[in-house]
Amino acid sequence: MALSAQLASPAFDGSRSRQEDLSHAVARIERLGKHLFGVSACIVYLHAADDSGSSFDTSAHAFCAQLDLTDDLQVVPEKSSPFQAALGKIDNLDVRFYALQPVRNRDGQIVGRIGLIHERPRMFTEGDKICLHDLVAVLERELHAHANASFTLPATK
Numbered sequence: 001m002a003l004s005a006q007l008a009s010p011a012f013d014g015s016r017s018r019q020e021d022l023s024h025a026v027a028r029i030e031r032l033g034k035h036l037f038g039v040s041a042c043i044v045y046l047h048a049a050d051d052s053g054s055s056f057d058t059s060a061h062a063f064c065a066q067l068d069l070t071d072d073l074q075v076v077p078e079k080s081s082p083f084q085a086a087l088g089k090i091d092n093l094d095v096r097f098y099a100l101q102p103v104r105n106r107d108g109q110i111v112g113r114i115g116l117i118h119e120r121p122r123m124f125t126e127g128d129k130i131c132l133h134d135l136v137a138v139l140e141r142e143l144h145a146h147a148n149a150s151f152t153l154p155a156t157k
Contacts, residue, residue: 025142029114033135037128039118040093044139046103046112059090064115067100071110073132074100075124084121096121099128101136106144114139 026044033042043064067074076098077084086094095117103112114136 022142022146025146026139029135029139029142033114033116033132036131036135037116039097039116039122041090041115041117043115043117044103044112045115046143060117063088063090063095063117064098064100064113067098067115069100069102069110069113071102073129077121078124080121080123082121090117093117093119095119097124099124099132101132103136103139103143105140105147111143112139 026046030042030044033039036042041060043060045061045064047065076087080097084096086096087098088095097116097118097120099116101114102110103114105111114132116132
């Protein structure tokens with residue numbers, strides 16, 4: 001794709017609000033996480049004081065928001081068992097596994113979380129942990145970019 005075509009694409013449309021750009025980025029990260037980990041849902045939940053980057057209002061987001069968040073990765077249950085009791089319910093889905101990873105701002109303060117939710121217990125490997133940390137890093141980079149003053153790319157001729 002030529003640079004001029006990229007600049008004309010919605011991803012580079014300077015007229016869109018930063019909120020809309022962040023919402024698209026969050027939705028993209030959720031799709032990537034769901035596919036990457038093979039889970040029922042990958043949720044980005046941001047507890048922003050203002051409306052920039054506020055989370056979606058789905059039952060999965062509400063479930064993720066109500067879970068206690070620790071300072072680091074939390075995986076429940078830590079070991080896979082076919083007899084794992086449901087940890088909660090999202091619509092018609094009995095949650096039997098979740099992983100939460102805090103999302104931080106540049107100052108290191110927790111501003112949200114990425115949650116992986118699945119209807120069956122599953123193992124969460126070291127490779128999964130590394131991939132989740134990478135996914136969080138992508139989200140944090142998006143948040144940092146959107147927190148900066150808005151900028152527009154110079155028009156090309």
